[in-house]
Amino acid sequence: MSNSVHPAYVPADLSGSDAAGNLPGGTLPTRVGVLGGGRMGAGIAHAFLINGADVLVVERDEASAEAARGRVESAAAKSIERGATDGNLDEMASRLSVTVDYDDFKDRQLVVEAVPEDWDLKVASLRGIEERLSEAAYLASNTSSLSVNGLARELKRPENFLGLHFFNPVPASTLIEVVLGEQTSSDLAAAAKRWVEALGKTAVVVNDAPGFASSRLGVAIALEAMRMVEEGIASAEDIDNAMVLGYKHPTGPLRTTDIVGLDVRLGIAEYLQSTLGERFAPPQILRDKVARGELGRKTGKGFFDWPA
Numbered sequence: 001m002s003n004s005v006h007p008a009y010v011p012a013d014l015s016g017s018d019a020a021g022n023l024p025g026g027t028l029p030t031r032v033g034v035l036g037g038g039r040m041g042a043g044i045a046h047a048f049l050i051n052g053a054d055v056l057v058v059e060r061d062e063a064s065a066e067a068a069r070g071r072v073e074s075a076a077a078k079s080i081e082r083g084a085t086d087g088n089l090d091e092m093a094s095r096l097s098v099t100v101d102y103d104d105f106k107d108r109q110l111v112v113e114a115v116p117e118d119w120d121l122k123v124a125s126l127r128g129i130e131e132r133l134s135e136a137a138y139l140a141s142n143t144s145s146l147s148v149n150g151l152a153r154e155l156k157r158p159e160n161f162l163g164l165h166f167f168n169p170v171p172a173s174t175l176i177e178v179v180l181g182e183q184t185s186s187d188l189a190a191a192a193k194r195w196v197e198a199l200g201k202t203a204v205v206v207n208d209a210p211g212f213a214s215s216r217l218g219v220a221i222a223l224e225a226m227r228m229v230e231e232g233i234a235s236a237e238d239i240d241n242a243m244v245l246g247y248k249h250p251t252g253p254l255r256t257t258d259i260v261g262l263d264v265r266l267g268i269a270e271y272l273q274s275t276l277g278e279r280f281a282p283p284q285i286l287r288d289k290v291a292r293g294e295l296g297r298k299t300g301k302g303f304f305d306w307p308a
């Protein structure tokens, strides 16, 4: 595998791409950047890499950078193994660069930010990227809950910014929420839909609002299911079966809650309650379980038992 470090600045090489720097077919940017190569960032880098882009991942320190490289390369190897791409690992590795220097973003046409979900960190990171990008370049955040409009207000070119909400694990998920801010340009909105398609996934386009589309609906159903357990209407098993067998829900809202983590769901519910109102108030049963440390699969018990 290549160990090359991305040079500080590479003048635009548009060979094989159109005038705007898109890959042949005009669907994906040729040069993509990702800030933060953790669980999501590595998955995002992998998605662009296996679809032909030149990908730069910037991390906070050398150890994290090497770990990020390992995650992306091992995901690429798995994709090749299971036939999800007919690419060659060495060729893919030659298009992957991992550094710790924001200046390396200079020649990127699109950068997706995927640092931890912390407002101040996101704002500082997005500003740091934006000041290095050309005026024409696009910037996206993979935030799962922060306001895209709020983040856009912290930037100089809000028209070039939007949310690209990838799902975990990225290689297995076929959904990306394209979250449009009030000032996102129509060009960027249209381009983002093409990118998602070129990544082999489906775009759900949503105007920025708390919980976007996925969390808001997913959490609403889960909270109602919890209230039904609380009221003794049916067992967790039967409620989930009603949704799985009756409505083709893949796992049931309560089992999904166990997998996501009850503490994570409580945090989201509290946020949605504060922004969208009392219909998202967390049920007492959720608070009680979190207080007892019954956080779902990760602790062995939630609405179901998860033997080790």
Ligand SMILES: NC(=O)c1ccc[n+]([C@@H]2O[C@H](COP(=O)([O-])OP(=O)(O)OC[C@H]3O[C@@H](n4cnc5c(N)ncnc54)[C@H](O)[C@@H]3O)[C@@H](O)[C@H]2O)c1
Residues within 6 Å of the ligand: 035, 036, 037, 038, 039, 040, 041, 058, 059, 060, 064, 114, 115, 116, 117, 118, 125, 142, 143, 144, 145, 165, 166, 167, 168
């Ligand atoms: N994990 C999920 O299920 C999931 C799903 C959808 C969206 N998200 C969102 O994706 C984002 C990232 O989440 P994650 O689960 O990948 O987190 P993670 O902790 O796995 O990864 C974050 C990465 O960012 C790096 N980082 C931290 N500060 C940095 C800095 N200043 N500069 C560069 N890199 C830095 C860390 O070293 C780490 O590798 C969050 O906004 C999260 O809400 C997460």
